[in-house]
Every structure is written in C-alpha cells, then in structure tokens.
Amino acid sequence: MNFHTREVKLSRLCNEALSEPLDEAEKAAMIAAAAQKVEELFDILCIDHENDHNTRETPMRVAKMYVEEILEGRYTAPPRITEFDNAQAYDQLIVTGPIELRSMCAHHLMPIYGAAYIGILPAADGKIIGLSKYDRIVEHFASRLQIQEELVKQIGQYIVDMTKPRGLAVRISAVHMCKTQRGVRASRRSRMVNTYYWGDMAENAEMKREFLDECVALDRGNAE
Secondary structure, eight states: OOTTSSOOOOOSSTTSOOSSOOOHHHHHHHHHHHHHHHHHHHHHTTOOTTTOTTTTTHHHHHHHHIIIIITHHHHSOOOOOOEEEOTTOOOSOEEEEEEEEEEEETTTOOEEEEEEEEEEEOOTTSEEEOTHHHHHHHHHHHSSEEOHHHHHHHHHHHHHHHHOOSEEEEEEEEEEHHHHSSTTOOOTTOOEEEEEEEEHHHHOHHHHHHHHHHHHHHHHHHHO
C-alpha cells in the first residue's frame, strides 16, 4: 500500500496536522517508504547500513521514530478533552507547569527541549478541564517540526477554541540544539523564552505579572 494513494489535503506548513489522521496501514506504509529513503541517504553519506552491525537496522529505527514519535502530532488526532463543571464558579488564575516540552526544529531537524507554562482564567459559567490534558496538548503540538514562535500560539489557540476561557497565557522556555550543537555552538544554558496571551490575559497587565511571577516560582521550585 502507498500512503499517498488516498486523497489527503496536505497542509503546506510542516507544523500542521494532515486533514485526517493516518490509520495503521498508512503509518506502516509511510515508515517503510521513509526507511528506504534513509537507506539512500546513508548510501550518499557512505554509511554501510547492510554490513555494519551498528547501523544495519538504523534506517528502519529512524523512520519509525519520526512517524511514531517525533512527528506523531502531525499524523494523529488531538487529545480528547475531559471537561468538568465549574461548580464553584471559580474565575481566578490557574497556572500549571513546568510541562516537559520536546520538539524538533523545522530548520535543521535538531531537538528543542524545555518547559511550557499555561495560565488559565476560567469562565465562571464555563468548564474546566483535567489538569493532565494540558500536558497532552503540549505534547501533541510539540510532536511536529516546529518553530517556537508558532508552537506557543498553536498550543494556546487549541485550548481557547476547545474550552472558551476568559483569558489564557502560554509561555515556553526552551533550548534549541540547532544553536548549541552547530553553528555558533552556544552554551547549553542558552534558551529562548516567549509568551502569548489571549482574552483578558492580553489586556490586563496585573494578570500578566501574576502569571509571570507564578512561572518563576514554579521554575524555582522545580530546580530545588
């Protein structure tokens, strides 16, 4: 089976999902085709993947890693959201983090790793979602070829669309190995930090300060 045989409305952006998730047969076909291409790359790079015991199975391992792990969020459906009634009409800031973040830079195919922090201003008459779902959402959108400036917005927009909070903030602090392992070879302590706000969080300076203070406190507590 060729995974390209069915009609797929393929986004031109590498960090967006396919129009429909791949089924298991399509995933298997994609992995097999990708493994062949990795073998071709190894041939070009003069790496023996047939006789060298270290690299004999590497093309297949790499193909499976990309389809089933690194780019999983491109080929699978978003995580299901478990909602709960906001029985006590809670409408104050909730902050969760640090949420482990692992992604892959779209420019050089090098790892990005760090943490995400999410601040939610729930609507008093709305819903709240299970805390672990924020981790699942971060993992889903990070499992694609990404640019951090776009990743922070994808995570937040999905939460806004699905839960309709009064306000939302998403902050990412991450190391980019395309900067630490190549090029300038910066210190591994060198990070990129960016934050994006929606709704009341975008308009209220005091709420922004509270969110950022909580991020610092959570980060400090995680380091202790």
